[in-house]
Amino acid sequence: MIELVSAERCIGCNLCVKVCPTNVFDRTEHEPVIARQSDCQTCFICEAYCPVDALYVSPYTDEQVDVDERRLAEEGVLGSWRATLGWGPGRTKLAAIDQTPFINRILPERPIRAAGISDVRSPATS
Amino acid sequence: MSGETDVKLTADVLVIGGGPAGAWAAWSAASKGAKVVLVDKGYLGSSGATAPGGTNLLYLPPDKEMREKAVQQRMQSGGFLSEERWIHRVLDQVYENLELVEQWGYPFVKDENGVTQRNHLQGPEYMALMRKVVKKAGVKVLDQAPALELLIDDHGVGGARGVLRQEGRDWEVKANAVVIATGGCAFLSKGLGCNVLTGDGYLMGAEAGAELSGMEFTRRYAPAPAFSSNTRSRLLGWATYYDKDGNELHGSRSGDFLAERLLEGPVYAIMNKADTPEKQAILRSSHAIFFLPYDRAGIDVFTQPFPLTLRYEGTVRGTGGLRIVGDYCETTVPGLYAAGDAATRERVTGAASGGGAFNASWAICSGTWAGQGAAVHALGQGAGAPERKLRSAGRYGLADGRTNLTTSRADTQELIQAVQDQVLPLSINYFRSEAGLTAALNKLNSYWPGVSEQAPESAYDRIRAREAAAMAATSRWMYTAALARKEKRGEGLHVLAGYTELDPNQHHRILVSGFESIQVRPDRTFLAGVAAGSHQGTEQGA
Numbered sequence: 219m220i221e222l223v224s225a226e227r228c229i230g231c232n233l234c235v236k237v238c239p240t241n242v243f244d245r246t247e248h249e250p251v252i253a254r255q256s257d258c259q260t261c262f263i264c265e266a267y268c269p270v271d272a273l274y275v276s277p278y279t280d281e282q283v284d285v286d287e288r289r290l291a292e293e294g295v296l297g298s299w300r301a302t303l304g305w306g307p308g309r310t311k312l313a314a315i316d317q318t319p320f321i322n323r324i325l326p327e328r329p330i331r332a333a334g335i336s337d338v339r340s341p342a343t344s
Numbered sequence: 345m346s347g348e349t350d351v352k353l354t355a356d357v358l359v360i361g362g363g364p365a366g367a368w369a370a371w372s373a374a375s376k377g378a379k380v381v382l383v384d385k386g387y388l389g390s391s392g393a394t395a396p397g398g399t400n401l402l403y404l405p406p407d408k409e410m411r412e413k414a415v416q417q418r419m420q421s422g423g424f425l426s427e428e429r430w431i432h433r434v435l436d437q438v439y440e441n442l443e444l445v446e447q448w449g450y451p452f453v454k455d456e457n458g459v460t461q462r463n464h465l466q467g468p469e470y471m472a473l474m475r476k477v478v479k480k481a482g483v484k485v486l487d488q489a490p491a492l493e494l495l496i497d498d499h500g501v502g503g504a505r506g507v508l509r510q511e512g513r514d515w516e517v518k519a520n521a522v523v524i525a526t527g528g529c530a531f532l533s534k535g536l537g538c539n540v541l542t543g544d545g546y547l548m549g550a551e552a553g554a555e556l557s558g559m560e561f562t563r564r565y566a567p568a569p570a571f572s573s574n575t576r577s578r579l580l581g582w583a584t585y586y587d588k589d590g591n592e593l594h595g596s597r598s599g600d601f602l603a604e605r606l607l608e609g610p611v612y613a614i615m616n617k618a619d620t621p622e623k624q625a626i627l628r629s630s631h632a633i634f635f636l637p638y639d640r641a642g643i644d645v646f647t648q649p650f651p652l653t654l655r656y657e658g659t660v661r662g663t664g665g666l667r668i669v670g671d672y673c674e675t676t677v678p679g680l681y682a683a684g685d686a687a688t689r690e691r692v693t694g695a696a697s698g699g700g701a702f703n704a705s706w707a708i709c710s711g712t713w714a715g716q717g718a719a720v721h722a723l724g725q726g727a728g729a730p731e732r733k734l735r736s737a738g739r740y741g742l743a744d745g746r747t748n749l750t751t752s753r754a755d756t757q758e759l760i761q762a763v764q765d766q767v768l769p770l771s772i773n774y775f776r777s778e779a780g781l782t783a784a785l786n787k788l789n790s791y792w793p794g795v796s797e798q799a800p801e802s803a804y805d806r807i808r809a810r811e812a813a814a815m816a817a818t819s820r821w822m823y824t825a826a827l828a829r830k831e832k833r834g835e836g837l838h839v840l841a842g843y844t845e846l847d848p849n850q851h852h853r854i855l856v857s858g859f860e861s862i863q864v865r866p867d868r869t870f871l872a873g874v875a876a877g878s879h880q881g882t883e884q885g886a
């Protein structure tokens with residue numbers, strides 16, 4: 219669930235308000251407020267769009283947790299999803315280095331159990 | 345509705361929903377010269393099942409043999425409820441469209457031989473690009489603008505109404521053709537990106553007289569972290585599973601293994617089959633979103649156990665939806681088209697799940713075709729939509745002055761919870777039995793009148809009330825269809841205890857329609873082109 223809108227970092231662009239699929243935020247004169255936290259679907263979209271890494275979506279979908287902004291900043295968590303996606307100036311997009319087309323090359327071997335034979339190891343097919 | 349502050353627009357084509365299917369429909373209709381409005385409950389570019397994560401796609405070079413093989417494989421896995429011609433159409437169309445995606449600027453990777461790999465799209469990148477393309481094509485986009493109901497007259501559909509939920513105003517768009525691309529129905533189970541998908545399009549379409557098909561093929565749950573939302577689970581192919589005492593469990597993410605184990609107790613996984621830093625790096629740069637919740641919870645997935653759950657996906661990676669009857673994804677209602685997960689995907693997936701590559705490809709293709717069909721239909725109409733005497737098609741859960749509320753008022757949240765209680769449990773919906781489904785359906789039927797006893801006032805409540813109605817209706821269509829298919833066909837997307845064999849007499853699709861009492865009938869029209877008996881042999885062998 220969304221847990222943090224950093225008043226210190228937010229520049230009031232309201233992008234998060236616009237892009238949130240489940241309309242969790244409300245606009246204010248200053249930084250947006252988390253108005254309907256329980257509607258958050260933990261999709262991390264708002265974080266991806268925030269230009270100044272002012273948001274934190276906790277991984278816990280069903281429970282609210284306390285967060286410490288300073289620690290999240292120090293540990294490099296704020297803005298980390300946006301960085302992974304390669305969004306923001308000077309970054310390489312994840313799409314441009316996407317390894318998905320090649321993951322089948324490193325598939326684990328798996329035991330194939332044919333009738334009467336157990337644990338014959340052979341490379342997986344798909 | 346609040347009079348002069350409302351936003352009123354006219355267009356040739358109205359597209360409802362801005363996931364991939366809606367985006368392609370809007371682009372395609374605009375490219376045919378139609379004036380297009382697209383509305384999304386959330387935001388075109390970030391909303392729906394594709395946007396937060398991403399999708400693998402069908403991308404087969406136009407090699408005759410290769411494609412024929414793929415088609416035959418699918419016919420087989422789908423229990424011969426799909427159609428060869430339609431699978432070919434999708435393979436052809438998606439190949440072309442993915443080349444367009446590249447031309448529009450999506451940075452596909454190349455392999456070591458310089459061959460571009462167009463078989464996977466990172467969701468945020470893809471959908472942000474589609475937003476740009478759609479807007480550039482001249483489409484008027486209304487975000488945070490859920491549709492609540494269609495407008496109709498004796499000639500068919502002529503537009504829709506909804507709310508601009510961040511402005512507290514209503515919108516109305518009159519258009520001679522409407523494409524429903526509202527995605528599937530995942531019953532607010534908090535799967536990745538899926539909480540906007542509450543079956544609204546099924547409800548709206550059915551109120552206008554459309555039928556649904558394949559609703560029994562909805563036995564579909566996806567593995568996710570027990571504490572989080574991420575249902576992109578392909579990478580669990582590198583996991584080993586354990587029980588709470590650390591004993592290894594033998595099984596894989598597909599099949600009944602996880603469902604059976606989870607009924608017994610918690611299941612943990614460790615991604616220890618990615619056993620080198622090189623492999624781990626490759627996986628991290630593939631489905632990156634897979635790692636996000638674990639990283640944030642402080643779990644090193646390659647060495648530490650993490651708890652799993654199954655989240656219900658309904659029709660999202662099931663295959664049921666609005667019945668389509670023509671090559672342009674026409675429904676049986678004039679002027680009404682359906683695309684993506686809002687439509688049945690049986691024509692290409694048959695009785696198997698389209699997750700994995702078919703669904704995303706279908707969204708692209710069905711969107712493209714529906715957009716074309718809608719544009720041609722609208723531009724061919726003599727009378728403009730504004731001159732038509734349109735009326736509201738909405739009937740359930742609207743209650744804004746249109747139902748006579750007596751005393752009882754149903755609480756929307758309670759209604760949703762009650763529906764979820766019958767739909768989400770593995771014991772009812774995964775391990776399906778006639779007794780279990782019948783009991784659940786009886787309860788769901790008893791909740792149905794409550795749908796019209798909601799009295800929503802705020803924009804928020806009006807949207808939720810319609811979502812509740814849509815989910816209640818969808819659940820009843822699902823279980824009604826499920827009780828009507830007493831056989832095992834395809835790859836287990838519907839299984840009813842006691843019916844373990846394929847039954848050649850049930851080689852039909854199942855259509856459901858209506859609300860108070862639900863009509864069920866078999867559909868064999870898709871077999872018309874197939875020589876009688878030609879699949880007999882295979883069927884018995886399958």
Ligand SMILES: Cc1cc2nc3c(=O)[nH]c(=O)nc-3n(C[C@H](O)[C@H](O)[C@H](O)COP(=O)(O)OP(=O)(O)OC[C@H]3O[C@@H](n4cnc5c(N)ncnc54)[C@H](O)[C@@H]3O)c2cc1C
Pocket residue numbers: 239360361362363364365366383384385386387391392393394395397398399400401489490491492525526527528535536537538540541542544545574575576660661683684685686698699700701702703704705707
């Ligand atoms: C985690 C996950 C992974 C997947 N991976 C794959 C894969 O690898 N390969 C594959 O083929 N498929 C995959 N799928 C399925 C694929 O994502 C869907 O088939 C695809 O997104 C369908 O596109 P769509 O446009 O029909 O629906 P969606 O993308 O779900 O979009 C529907 C849109 O309609 C909007 N909407 C809903 N109700 C209303 C309303 N009342 N008014 C206005 N707008 C409304 C929503 O806000 C949303 O934007 C996956 C699904 C999930 C959940």
Ligand code: SF4
Pocket residue numbers: 223224227228229230231232233234235249250267268269270271272273
């Ligand atoms: S996107 Fe970031 S900067 Fe913009 S309003 Fe939201 S929190 Fe503030």
Ligand code: SF4
Pocket residue numbers: 219220237238239240241242243257258259260261262263264265275
């Ligand atoms: S995580 Fe998704 S649903 Fe939650 S606030 Fe951010 S954008 Fe909205």
